[in-house]
Amino acid sequence: xxxxxxxxxxxxxxxxxxxxxxxxxxxxxxxxxxxxxxxxxxxxxxxxxxxxxxxxxxxxxxxxxxxxxxxxxxxxxxxxxxxxxxxxxxxxxxxxxxxxxxxxxxxxxxxxxxxxxxxxxxxxxxxxxxxxxxxxxxxxxxxxxxxxxxxxxxxxxxxxxxxxxxxxxxxxxxxxxxxxxxxxxxxxxxxxxxxxxxxxxxxxxxxxxxxxxxxxxxxxxxxxxxxxxxxxxxxxxxxxxxxxxxxxxxxxxxxxxxxxxxxxxxxxxxxxxxxxxxxxxxxxxxxxxxxxxxxxxxxxxxxxxxxxxxxxxxxxxxxxxxxxxxxxxxxxxxxxxxxxxxxxxxxxxxxxxxxxxxxxxxxxxxxxxxxxxxxxxxxxxxxxxxxxxxxxxxxxxxxxxxxxxxxxxxxxxxx
Amino acid sequence: xxxxxxxxxxxxxxxxxxxxxxxxxxxxxxxxxxxxxxxxxxxxxxxxxxxxxxxxxxxxxxxxxxxxxxxxxxxxxxxxxxxxxxxxxxxxxxxxxxxxxxxxxxxxxxxxxxxxxxxxxxxxxxxxxxxxxxxxxxxxxxxxxxxxxxxxxxxxxxxxxxxxxxxxxxxxxxxxxxxxxxxxxxxxxxxxxxxxxxxxxxxxxxxxxxxxxxxxxxxxxxxxxxxxxxxxxxxxxxxxxxxxxxxxxxxxxxxxxxxxxxxxxxxxxxxxxxxxxxxxxxxxxxxx
Numbered sequence: 279x280x281x282x283x284x285x286x287x288x289x290x291x292x293x294x295x296x297x298x299x300x301x302x303x304x305x306x307x308x309x310x311x312x313x314x315x316x317x318x319x320x321x322x323x324x325x326x327x328x329x330x331x332x333x334x335x336x337x338x339x340x341x342x343x344x345x346x347x348x349x350x351x352x353x354x355x356x357x358x359x360x361x362x363x364x365x366x367x368x369x370x371x372x373x374x375x376x377x378x379x380x381x382x383x384x385x386x387x388x389x390x391x392x393x394x395x396x397x398x399x400x401x402x403x404x405x406x407x408x409x410x411x412x413x414x415x416x417x418x419x420x421x422x423x424x425x426x427x428x429x430x431x432x433x434x435x436x437x438x439x440x441x442x443x444x445x446x447x448x449x450x451x452x453x454x455x456x457x458x459x460x461x462x463x464x465x466x467x468x469x470x471x472x473x474x475x476x477x478x479x480x481x482x483x484x485x486x487x488x489x490x491x492x493x494x495x496x497x498x499x500x501x502x503x504x505x506x507x508x509x510x511x512x513x514x515x516x517x518x519x520x521x522x523x524x525x526x527x528x529x530x531x532x533x534x535x536x537x538x539x540x541x542x543x544x545x546x547x548x549x550x551x552x553x554x555x556x557x558x559x560x561x562x563x564x565x566x567x568x569x570x571x572x573x574x575x576x577x578x579x580x581x582x583x584x585x586x587x588x589x590x591x592x593x594x595x596x597x598x599x600x601x602x603x604x605x606x607x608x609x610x611x612x613x614x615x616x617x618x619x620x621x622x623x624x625x626x627x628x629x630x631x632x633x634x635x636x637x638x639x640x641x642x643x644x645x646x647x648x649x650x651x652x653x654x655x656x657x658x659x660x661x662x663x664x665x666x667x668x669x670x671x672x673x674x675x676x677x678x679x680x681x682x683x684x685x686x687x688x689x690x691x692x693x
Numbered sequence: 694x695x696x697x698x699x700x701x702x703x704x705x706x707x708x709x710x711x712x713x714x715x716x717x718x719x720x721x722x723x724x725x726x727x728x729x730x731x732x733x734x735x736x737x738x739x740x741x742x743x744x745x746x747x748x749x750x751x752x753x754x755x756x757x758x759x760x761x762x763x764x765x766x767x768x769x770x771x772x773x774x775x776x777x778x779x780x781x782x783x784x785x786x787x788x789x790x791x792x793x794x795x796x797x798x799x800x801x802x803x804x805x806x807x808x809x810x811x812x813x814x815x816x817x818x819x820x821x822x823x824x825x826x827x828x829x830x831x832x833x834x835x836x837x838x839x840x841x842x843x844x845x846x847x848x849x850x851x852x853x854x855x856x857x858x859x860x861x862x863x864x865x866x867x868x869x870x871x872x873x874x875x876x877x878x879x880x881x882x883x884x885x886x887x888x889x890x891x892x893x894x895x896x897x898x899x900x901x902x903x904x905x906x907x908x909x910x911x912x913x914x915x916x917x918x919x920x921x922x923x924x925x926x927x928x929x930x931x932x933x934x935x936x937x938x939x940x941x942x943x944x945x946x947x948x949x950x951x952x953x954x955x956x957x958x959x960x961x962x963x964x965x966x967x968x969x970x971x972x973x974x975x976x977x978x979x980x981x
Contacts, residue, residue, distance in 0.1 A: 329802070329908065330908065331906075331908065331909070332906075333806065460954050487953065487954065488947075488953075489953070489954055489955070489956055489957045491912075491957045492943075492947075492956060492957045493706060493899075493903045493904075493909065493913060493916075493957070494702065494703070494706050494903075494940075494943060494944050494947065494956075496702040496705070496706075496827075496944070497699055497702045497703070497944045497947035497948070498947065500698050500699060500702060500827065500947075500948075501947060501948060501953075504695075504948075516810050517810075517904060517906055520810055520811075520812050520904065521903065521904045524812060524814075528818065528821070528828055528830050529827065529828050530828060545810050547810050548810045551810040551811060551812045552812065553812070553814070590806055
């Protein structure tokens, strides 16, 4: 009898081994016909801050992976996408130089998957003047104030307000120390916005502004502690979060204060990197669905990254945004006459985008004709759980007072 | 605001500046080269340690590799590249090391990138002493101890050994040193080797205390140069003291609202003040 049971188990294992690969999600993109596109390339650009205090290239890499998939599957009705991804080195002068080259020399029809601290500030007027639409990951104020720049994500301000809303409702937060880098707009737009939200919601918010080139995060944490908050909101990129949390751990601050962050903290592997001390002690906002979300679109993002991305490309929240940007641009162009794809026609078609549904967002998304764009304003939160992130609660509306004009335009355009 | 906790916080950072400053002065005193690749060498060592630790080897081997790799890199530069520039001005030799730094930075970017979140921890992070109500980890105290110990060891080497004498002769005049039979390339390479050991140790400590980030670590050479200037590029004790003071002042400035935005400029402002105020004969070394 024992032999029969063993044989049965072995057969089951063999069956599973045979079936499992077939069950893995196959990437789906563009025409999905398996034919390599060989027509005239369509140039699309992207500006990313790669070399500098941190690497902001994951959205560009995700868009690149998606376009590779599109090119291997019929392209844009036969025309492949020529994706030109450049590094601005976190320098406005370089950002301006590389964007001008992309727009004027390479004649890109759109900018897809950009992500940079300096590029919106440096290039927003250029994009408006040259009628180039930008589907990007917005990280500074200027990414959310232009007619031509359309962030896929919430942005740090909404991300922070969402985090504070969650902290107030679920963690009992009453007083917050907002620790942010001294970057353009950070003091007024970010921490100022959190203060304004706090005033309306009975939460005191005070600022600790850190020089981004500083090597000393211990002092920043001591400054935050000196304000006697119950919650410390970290407004850095992932590298800054690691440094700040390491400094806080050395001062054993994890048990005394609630540590929360913008969505930039939501990175696969970060719970492992910061270590077991932070287990269930570090919350972060999510701009998109959890990275291991089981929805079909999120699974497709993972499948595309696995097949067409580089093994070392991060699978983070910005990567999800880059995937969405590339997917939307592809679907828009697929509906156009391939012979008539140029900058003007792509920009007009992108502006007409509305009612986009994806399990990666908490709500529907649109572009529209607004003077500025911030369509992603429904958030989620996750907490460190062992080596992973665990979502806490569901989707919730972010109640930033700055959203009034966006909500009014949404209503007027029925988006 | 009570500034004493910030003084305690600055001790750790200052100790690393001190250690790095001493590493720069050692090489400058013996070969007359200001090594801009010091931070980059430390960075590649720290990355090697980070990569080796998860392989299950004894941690001590991973740390040793973190010191051995920059030491080998520095030694190789001293043996093969530095001799090619030996007859050029000091500024040209310094620029040569800047090229070496950028080469290493490119290599770390190519091999490891910056996309994956990383952190390097040492066992000494888990133990601490309370100073002015601040936890000062043993890693920070280790940095301070190493800075002081290495100043003593190098002072003995330079002052009491034949190799040290050769190094000092080389720094004074390479041509005459060569004429009196000193093996210039060999002594030079040993100075580079010692500087590489300093870079490796400083890199491991900095990766733990600051960040495991090649760009950060590479450019940490700049405050280290400020520390070395406090030692007039000659005095080991002066560089160590300058580094410590610089780190403490930088930390204290973070508690001063008007200065907090600019505190990372503190090392250069202090070095500039030092050059201006001390002036005269003492800056002679800098004129070179």
